[in-house]
Amino acid sequence: MVAGEPDDVRVERVGRRQWAVLVAENGTVTQQLFEAQAAAEDFADGERTRLGLPARPPAGDSLA
Template sequence: MVAGEPNDVRVKRCGGGWVVHTVEDGKLTVLRFKTQSPAENFADGQRARLGLAAKPPIDER
C-alpha cells in the first residue's frame, strides 16, 4: 500500500477464520477473527468511521 491510495475495508475468509483488511491513508491493518459475524461487525464500524458507503462482497478465495 502507498500513501494516496483510497481508503478501503475488506473481509476475507482465511484458513478457517476471517480477516479484515483496513486501508487508511495507504496504511494496511489486518485483524483476524475466529468467526464471520464479529469480522463483519468490525468491518462495518471501520467503513462508517472512514466514511465508506458501500459494502464490498466477501472474498472467499
C-alpha cells in the same frame, strides 16, 4: 489491497477458521483477525462508518 491506495475495508476468509479484516487508511494497511465471520463483518462495518465509506454486502464464504 496495496498500501498507498485509497481508504478501503475488506473482509476475507483466512484458511478454514479465521476471517481477516483488512483496513487501508492513509496509505497504511492493517489486519485484524476474527474467529467468526459475523464478528469480522461487524468490525468491518464499523471501520467503513469511521472512514466514511459506503457499506458493502457480507463477504462470500468460498470454503463453505
